[in-house]
Amino acid sequence: MSDSTDPIIRTEALGRDFRVRDGLGRRTVVAVDDLSVEITAGEAVGYIGANGAGKSTTIKMLTGILVPTRGSVTTCGLRPVPDRRRLAREVGVVFGQRTQLWWDLPVSESLRILAAIHSLSPAAERDRTDELVERLELEEFLATPVRQLSLGQRMRAEVAAALLHSPRLVILDEPTIGLDVLSKQRLREFLVSERREHGTTLLLTTHDMGDVERLCDRILLVDRGSLVFDGTLAGLSATVGAERVMVVDLAAPTPDLLEVEGTVHRGSEGGGLRQRLGFDPGTTTASRVLAQVAEHAEVVDLAIEEPDVEDVVRRVYASRR
Ligand SMILES: Nc1ncnc2c1ncn2[C@@H]1O[C@H](COP(=O)(O)OP(=O)(O)OP(=O)(O)O)[C@@H](O)[C@H]1O
Numbered sequence: 136m137s138d139s140t141d142p143i144i145r146t147e148a149l150g151r152d153f154r155v156r157d158g159l160g161r162r163t164v165v166a167v168d169d170l171s172v173e174i175t176a177g178e179a180v181g182y183i184g185a186n187g188a189g190k191s192t193t194i195k196m197l198t199g200i201l202v203p204t205r206g207s208v209t210t211c212g213l214r215p216v217p218d219r220r221r222l223a224r225e226v227g228v229v230f231g232q233r234t235q236l237w238w239d240l241p242v243s244e245s246l247r248i249l250a251a252i253h254s255l256s257p258a259a260e261r262d263r264t265d266e267l268v269e270r271l272e273l274e275e276f277l278a279t280p281v282r283q284l285s286l287g288q289r290m291r292a293e294v295a296a297a298l299l300h301s302p303r304l305v306i307l308d309e310p311t312i313g314l315d316v317l318s319k320q321r322l323r324e325f326l327v328s329e330r331r332e333h334g335t336t337l338l339l340t341t342h343d344m345g346d347v348e349r350l351c352d353r354i355l356l357v358d359r360g361s362l363v364f365d366g367t368l369a370g371l372s373a374t375v376g377a378e379r380v381m382v383v384d385l386a387a388p389t390p391d392l393l394e395v396e397g398t399v400h401r402g403s404e405g406g407g408l409r410q411r412l413g414f415d416p417g418t419t420t421a422s423r424v425l426a427q428v429a430e431h432a433e434v435v436d437l438a439i440e441e442p443d444v445e446d447v448v449r450r451v452y453a454s455r456r
Pocket residue numbers: 153154155164165166167184185186187188189190191192193
């Protein structure tokens with residue numbers, strides 16, 4: 136049995152190939168290659184990469200849906216394929232584009248069935264359902280059949296269904312895809328609070344960098360089946376020397392500040408009242424830039440724009456081609 140200090144996910148040289156038709160012949164697609172990672176209980180990890188990079192294939196191997204071609208994987212101390220039923224008690228999976236709810240049944244009925252599948256005691260079922268209904272704001276549509284829900288409502292119901300049995304590990308595949316800004320924000324807030332209150336480990340794949348920024352403290356970046364980065368978002372930005380931008384609001388219109396050492400002038404507005412200076416945090420610091428700006432003009436407000444993550448990922452890929 137696993138103990139709490141074991142990693143919640145461990146893969147060693149994990150790989151999966153597919154044989155695909157190619158004209159008249161067949162060829163092998165290496166979907167995941169030589170993946171060795173450990174994820175500790177309580178971490179929130181973003182698993183990111185371009186379309187076809189191998190994310191879904193990895194998740195399927197972690198959850199026992201797909202058999203690896205090479206290497207080994209343990210999830211919650213279990214072997215996903217042979218121990219799939221036991222693993223289902225420890226893991227909750229949310230697929231943004233697939234449902235695990237019963238289409239024609241009211242949400243409340245789906246939750247009752249899932250509670251029975253997971254053998255929750257009546258008290259545990261009631262407490263957890265109440266908690267999820269409140270925190271995911273499900274009350275107003277609990278009696279509505281799933282097929283009549285809006286996408287945002289359905290995703291909240293999906294998350295409740297996947298988390299009803301209080302899994303230690305929650306894997307989310309594109310959880311916010313297609314949601315409007317408010318629904319995304321609510322869902323992210325819920326996941327943050329779930330993790331804080333229950334110590335839940337989160338692993339999510341996403342193309343939405345807002346998810347990564349708000350939810351994840353670690354990023355795994357995959358490219359063509361291989362892990363190319365493992366670290367923080369700031370660390371990822373630093374590897375490609377991504378630029379930060381200091382936006383200064385000045386007390387009076389000021390000619391463009393072209394001479395500030397270590398910066399590139401990125402534009403001005405209002406006749407020079409607001410100016411944007413790009414700098415590389417590896418070669419200078421925000422305080423040095425600010426000190427120089429202050430020699431030329433009175434600064435009344437200041438903001439630092441972090442690099443756009445999509446852009447960072449593109450740069451990582453470009454540097455590898
Ligand atoms: N069942 C399959 N049969 C053949 N090839 C497959 C199969 N599943 C995945 N692949 C191939 O494996 C590679 C990785 O696919 P995968 O779906 O894991 O990528 P992904 O990173 O999840 O992409 P996306 O962001 O588009 O979901 C791709 O080249 C894909 O075409």
